[in-house]
Amino acid sequence: GAGVSQTPSNKVTEKGKYVELRCDPISGHTALYWYRQSLGQGPEFLIYFQGTGAADDSGLPNDRFFAVRPEGSVSTLKIQRTERGDSAVYLCASSLIAGASTDTQYFGPGTRLTVL
Amino acid sequence: AQSVTQLGSHVSVSEGALVLLRCNYSSSVPPYLFWYVQYPNQGLQLLLKYTSAATLVKGINGFEAEFKKSETSFHLTKPSAHMSDAAEYFCAVTSRRALTFGSGTRLQVQP
Numbered sequence: 001g002a003g004v005s006q007t008p009s010n011k012v013t014e015k016g017k018y019v020e021l022r023c024d025p026i027s028g029h030t031a032l033y034w035y036r037q038s039l040g041q042g043p044e045f046l047i048y049f050q051g052t053g054a055a056d057d058s059g060l061p062n063d064r065f066f067a068v069r070p071e072g073s074v075s076t077l078k079i080q081r082t083e084r085g086d087s088a089v090y091l092c093a094s095s096l097i098a099g100a101s102t103d104t105q106y107f108g109p110g111t112r113l114t115v116l
Numbered sequence: 117a118q119s120v121t122q123l124g125s126h127v128s129v130s131e132g133a134l135v136l137l138r139c140n141y142s143s144s145v146p147p148y149l150f151w152y153v154q155y156p157n158q159g160l161q162l163l164l165k166y167t168s169a170a171t172l173v174k175g176i177n178g179f180e181a182e183f184k185k186s187e188t189s190f191h192l193t194k195p196s197a198h199m200s201d202a203a204e205y206f207c208a209v210t211s212r213r214a215l216t217f218g219s220g221t222r223l224q225v226q227p
Binding site: 003004031033035040041042043044045048055056059091093101102104105106107108109110 | 148152157158159160161162165167206208210213214215216217218219220
């Protein structure tokens with residue numbers, strides 16, 4: 001079946017602009033995660049959804065970052081007033097069972113965001 | 117808080133040689149540990165995971181890892197490296213359901 005998909009695959013924007021990154025999880029997966037991977041680093045957790053609600057948003061770096069998942073499937077990560085330091089690959093993952101630490105997270109290919 | 121440390125940002129081995137990628141964890145509670153692989157321009161793919169069922173975990177592509185509580189380690193091994201194993205490998209531990217990743221180890225396989 002289809003895996004996790006993310007669009008766009010690449011996004012170039014100018015400092016101060018607003019961007020939206022989309023994630024389509026695997027069908028039927030309850031949990032959805034966003035991570036950010038900077039060059040040469042491992043992914044860092046941003047936010048976790050259990051169904052439609054954000055169960056843990058402790059990784060969001062500041063209030064310029066926001067994410068939604070209104071119908072419990074597709075999620076959008078929104079970044080306002082982008083800064084050059086926001087440049088990174090944004091990864092989305094989904095897992096079948098919400099709240100199960102051992103459940104495998106399946107990752108999408110990521111969106112590479114470049115802020116000029 | 118939980119964390120993982122991957123020793124060696126780059127590892128180079130010859131084709132057919134043993135692969136050993138090191139991971140040490142820090143956790144105040146029994147951890148769940150994962151190894152993921154990332155090929156160029158591709159998403160992260162799960163190699164294997166430790167969920168307390170067995171200390172020696174076998175994964176895909178001939179990889180395995182052993183959980184050693186006394187050493188707080190979860191090193192990844194493969195008896196014989198293939199050229200196709202060249203990639204970046206990440207060790208991770210669960211933290212409130214989200215994964216906490218190490219900084220990664222890039223594996224090079226020399227012909």
